[in-house]
Amino acid sequence: MNAAVTLRPARALDAGAVGGILSSFIDDTDWMPRIHTRAEDIGFAGIMIDKGWTTVAISGGRVAGFITRRGTEVLALYLAPWAQRQGIGARLLAAAKSEADRLTLWCFEANETARAFYGAQGFREAGRSDGTRNDEGLPDIRFTWHGDADG
Secondary structure (H helix, E strand, O other): OOOOEEEEEOOHHHHHHHHHHHHHHHHHOOOOOOOOOHHHHHHHHHHHHHOOOEEEEEEOOEEEEEEEEEOOEEEEEEEOHHHOOOOHHHHHHHHHHOOOOEEEEEEEOOOHHHHHHHHHOOOEEEEEEOOOOOOOOOOEEEEEEEOOOOO
C-alpha cells in the first residue's frame, strides 16, 4: 500500500464517493448492464450508509473503497480504480471477518477477478444461480467463509 489506509463507518457525506465507486465499476465493466442511473447508485449508497452497514477505507484523504455488510452477508465490496491491487479490499474483508465467525456473499460468475480474490481470502463456492434472483439477470456464485476453516 502506498498511503496509510484507515477504516471507519461510512458517514452520510460519503454517499457520493461510495455511489461513484459503484458506478465506476458498472461503467468500466463490459459485461455489467447499467440498470440504475448514477444518481440512483448514490441514493442506494446513502440507504446502505444510513442503515449502518457500510465501512469505508480512506487513503490520501479520499474514499478508496467500501464494504457493505448486513450481519454475516457481504452485500458489496468495491474499490476505486486508483485503489485496486494495494491490499485495501483484503483489509476491508479482514475487518468484516474479525466481527463474524462466518461470512457469505454472492459474486457474479463473469467477475473472474473478484472470484479469484474471494478464493484467495478463504471463501469457498457454496452454490450457483442462473441470474433470476438478481436485478442484473446475471449468473452468480454464492461463496462462504468460516472462521474455523482456512482463511
